[in-house]
Amino acid sequence: MEASAKHFLDVPRVTIRRLLEDFRDTVEAEAVGSFWESRAKGKLKKRPEQLGQEILAVFASAKLSNRGAVIREAVSGTGYVDVLLTFSSGLLHVVELKMLKGGALPGPAQLSTYMKHKHRNEGWLVFFDVRKGNLKKPIPQIIKRRSGIIRTILIDVNPIAPSKRKEAA
Numbered sequence: 001m002e003a004s005a006k007h008f009l010d011v012p013r014v015t016i017r018r019l020l021e022d023f024r025d026t027v028e029a030e031a032v033g034s035f036w037e038s039r040a041k042g043k044l045k046k047r048p049e050q051l052g053q054e055i056l057a058v059f060a061s062a063k064l065s066n067r068g069a070v071i072r073e074a075v076s077g078t079g080y081v082d083v084l085l086t087f088s089s090g091l092l093h094v095v096e097l098k099m100l101k102g103g104a105l106p107g108p109a110q111l112s113t114y115m116k117h118k119h120r121n122e123g124w125l126v127f128f129d130v131r132k133g134n135l136k137k138p139i140p141q142i143i144k145r146r147s148g149i150i151r152t153i154l155i156d157v158n159p160i161a162p163s164k165r166k167e168a169a
Contacts, residue, residue: 014063014064014067014068014087016085016087016093016124017151019060019063019064019085020095020124020126020153021153022059022063023055023056023059023060023126023153023155024126024153024154024155026059027055027128027155027157028155028156028157028159031055031157032156032157032158032159034051034055035048035051035052035128035130035157036157039158042132044099044130048099048128048130049082049097049098049099049128052097052099052126052128053072053073053082053083053097054072056070056083056095056097056126057070057072057083060083060085064085064087067087067088068085068086068087068088069085069086070083070084070085071083071084071085071086076113076114076117076118077113077114077117079110079113079114081094081095081096081114081118082095082096082097083095083096083097084118092118092120093120093122093123093124094111094114094115094118094120094122094123094124095123095124095125095126096110096111096114096123096124096125096126097125097126097127097128098125098126098127098128099127099128099130100127100128100129100130100131100139100154101130101131102131102135105127105139105143107125107127108125108143108145108150109145111123111125111150112145112146112147112148112150113147115145115147115148115150116147120148121147121148121149122148122149122150122151123147123148123149123150123151124150124151124152124153125143125150125151125152125153126152126153126155127139127152127153127154127155128155128157129154129155129156129157129158130157130158131158132158133158133159133160136156139152139154140152
């Protein structure tokens with residue numbers, strides 16, 4: 001078998017779910033501090049959602065290599081989709097990023113509109129969870145809308161420090 005063909009077979013198939021879950025895992029392990037001026041004081045950096053877009057764009061570009069494309073701030077009607085991802089198949093994935101601070105979930109109506117404009121019946125809503133530990137309530141993994149299904153990914157960028165966790169008996 002030719003070396004280039006063997007290399008192609010060794011590369012794991014990239015799915016949007018796998019890419020976004022790997023992104024979540026990487027951010028939680030390596031980039032939590034990137035969003036904060038001071039976590040202790042609960043002060044986020046200016047424009048943290050834009051920072052999340054930049055990190056996702058760099059991450060996705062590296063993961064996709066020559067097997068897809070990343071488009072930031074793509075026009076959709078009167079708004080801008082945070083990130084569009086395409087894989088080598090040409091399939092378009094609509095991704096909206098939001099800071100989750102508490103209260104109502106931001107973004108489903110906005111993403112639903114973008115999905116309609118881009119003729120997609122599935123979209124991805126990525127939350128950067130900045131809520132304090134005692135305020136973290138579960139969010140739905142799937143949100144159904146007239147335009148289709150919104151799948152969610154929750155990235156904890158305000159975790160409880162290991163030194164402050166209570167040990168299980």
